[in-house]
Amino acid sequence: MRKTIAERELPAPRAAPVGILRGLRAYFRQEQARYGTLFVLPTLAFFLIFIVFPLGFSLYMSFLDWHPVRGDPEFVGIENYVELLGDKTFVKTVVNTLVLTFGVVAITVVGALALAMALNQGLRGTAVFRGVFYSPVVTSLIATGLVFLWLFDPQFGPINQLLKSFGITGPGWASSLKWALPTMILTFSWREIGYFVVVYLAGLQGIPVSLREAAAIDGAGSWGQFRHVTWPLLWPTTFFVLIMGVIRATQYSFGMIYVMTAGGPVDSTNVVVLYLYQQAFELFRMGYASAIAYVLFVIVFAISMIQYKFAGRLVDY
Amino acid sequence: MTGGSFRREQLTKKVALYFLLVTAALVFLIPYIWTVSSSLKPEQDIFSKDMSLLPSSFEWQNYVDAWTDWPLGTWLKTSIIVAVIETFSVVFTAVLAGYAFARLRFWGRDTLFLMYLGAMMIPIQVTIIPSFVIITRLNLVDTYMGIASIRLVQFFGVFLIRQFFMNLPAELEDAARIDGCNRIRILVQIFIPLSGPALTALSIFAFTAAWNDFLWPLVAVTRPEVYTVQIGLATMKGEVIRWGPMLAATALSALPVLIMYLALQRYFTQGITMTGLKG
Known part of the structure; x- marks a missing residue:
């Protein structure tokens, strides 16, 4: 993979260890970090909503007896399995x-x-x-x-x-x-x-x-x-x-x-x-x-x- | 081995190969031909014992019936709107993220990319129930956005665009950076104009996937007014199947993608050869 000039000169940006806010500000002052984060944001939001949350939620649901028409979910442990x-x-x-x-x-x-x-x-x-x-x-x-x-x-x-x-x-x-x-x-x-x-x-x-x-x-x-x-x-x-x-x-x-x-x-x-x-x-x-x-x-x-x-x-x- | 027998052997081989290819081509083509010819036959011809490929008389009645007895037009409208929304969203998000992954350094980049690759491997059936809960809570059931929702991003697309951008020369960007262009201008004025083939391949992939999707629309839709064409087709198969209109509607439903395929064939397989083998 060929590298851009900027990539060759800069070390990988990381958040500064002291103070979350200051760290974030320092992080976003870096041009690549700013745009990189901005550009992955739409896919990241989708990833969290439609992949990460569903994966966790269906694991949780698999331990429930849940019949939406009949009423509230009830915890049943591994009974479904x-x-x-x-x-x-x-x-x-x-x-x-x-x-x-x-x-x-x-x-x-x-x-x-x-x-x-x-x-x-x-x-x-x-x-x-x-x-x-x-x-x-x-x-x-x-x-x-x-x-x-x-x-x-x-x-x-x-x-x-x-x-x-x-x-x-x-x-x-x-x-x-x-x-x-x-x-x-x-x-x-x-x-x-x-x-x-x-x-x-x-x-x-x-x-x-x-x-x-x-x-x-x-x-x-x-x-x-x-x-x-x-x-x-x-x-x-x-x-x-x-x-x-x-x-x-x-x-x-x-x-x-x-x-x-x-x-x-x-x-x-x-x-x-x-x-x-x-x-x-x-x-x-x-x-x-x-x-x-x-x-x-x-x-x-x-x-x-x-x-x-x-x-x-x-x-x- | 004499020259003559060698040539004869070559000829035999060629004939055998063409025989195999033509037979296979017929196996793949006959269902299409049969669908179109049956859809043009009057009802009694479809059920007649002699299996002539050509109808005794061309009849458009089945198409008229399919169009008037079922809301085929509404189904097609939904499918087109949903497919267009999905295609735009998939391409837009993939270009942004693909560029970020290929050209920018930011916190968590490589980990996130690996997670996206992993997401590609998760069967939609695993996330479908929570996704349904989400769109129910957001009141998106029976809306175009609801049908499009879980396909607004294709991680395969992010991967494809990233691979493509990584192969573009770095000098392009460096010159623009020196001229003071920001990343959005670089993306719009340099990268996108150079990505015609990749963007076309991805658009086609997204549109076809949206058009042919079945399971999610089946879950996300309850009212007939917002059926996609695939859901509509499945409901046409009632207690007694009216094969004439059914095959006419099937032919119509497959037409948009097939026309696109005939016109832009090489882009269809590009997605596979560009990424598939090099996973």
Whole structure:
């Protein structure tokens, strides 16, 4: 990082030790400190109101039995968390979230890597294909969900009509107990692959062609080059894709599931974030929902921290 | 290996690659094509057994129905207003904070920046209940400000602008400082004019996120008059789905962002490649 003249000459400003007021005055007399503080103020206010306060408040709420319609909150200690452990629906939503995430991540990693590698061959029309692959990513999950609900309609949907023309009776898809979750996985994967194609393409373009050529000279075939050069060098990208895939699948799938099945049939597609919404805003169990939120927070934050720790590795091979 | 067989191998490889790409492109495109074509079909065609892609006759009736039987216009208005508020706010706050983090030294800078990075990783679902309590207390439920509130700042944007500003040469600023420009003038007259690509990428990111947002508007809105288009669409799916108007409304709702995407494609993916991989 290049430094400005001022930065090179001044030590980091700090508040003077004697007298808070004098210290503050001395601090704000420094030009950089004055503007720096002023410029971060809007984001800082937002950070305090919509991040710091909510984080503390939802922790506090998770120890309450609070039903805003019924009356005042009551302190119940860790009861909400204990109830959570025995809540069969909650356990089911956790399992569904894991299955959904695993399915989507598996499909997107394989699909996105294959497509990115095909796009990385310098063929004509690459930009157009990339543009097409990415377009679902900018389409809302509500629109995606509704369109796929129509495509997967058991009676009139084009997919089952197509299957019928081959003599196959298609399943009930989103309305079938067995097929509903796979339908969510397929729909969500369709929307997500393009995002990871772009990520993988950036990763592939960072691998020097000379390395693959060297492997080819050493007698490696296409598979050998992939197995021993591309895949290992691409590991940081894959790692990023896995983490982002998990984060996106756990959080973003909400709207799609809400509009396609609302968690049904019989909670077969209910996921943690949807269950949280139902508890908080349909049943108004604010305390219980906050406990769910905190469990989710701890899990996602742990995953993100792993990513943050390894993020440095992504830049240099 | 003879030249001929090598060339033949190359050709086979090319054909296989195009086959893969075209098949994939169809998988991604067909849902769009089908939505538009079905939305133009008369009701009986949608449910007919033969799955012709082209409607037997083009009918705009579904669009008229969607527009008159549902307050689609009101939904679109809300979505546009909210998305514009959010986009302006996100860009404005990100430019200020991005500049401060990239170019100024002030107390707590690095700690605060780390905290902002951490905030990016917090799922919205974790903070949504207290946020709802806040906007209820402030009487912002069912207002544009209420819908926009929790997206007025995007920490990703602060990060993106900071990265961009850090790569601008220091000399630019030093010369202006010697000429006696204050920080606001430096920002407005030097940094912002040079940041076209980053600002465009961020605006697009903010607008798209606002337009497609669902969970928060669902929480922050109770009256149909202030439904965003996504909430509206979700409510159109009533007991019996009228697929014709439904698909017409879906197509209309996706149009603004898709047009923006077609026109400004490279900016859409820039956010990912500029920051994503270098986290």
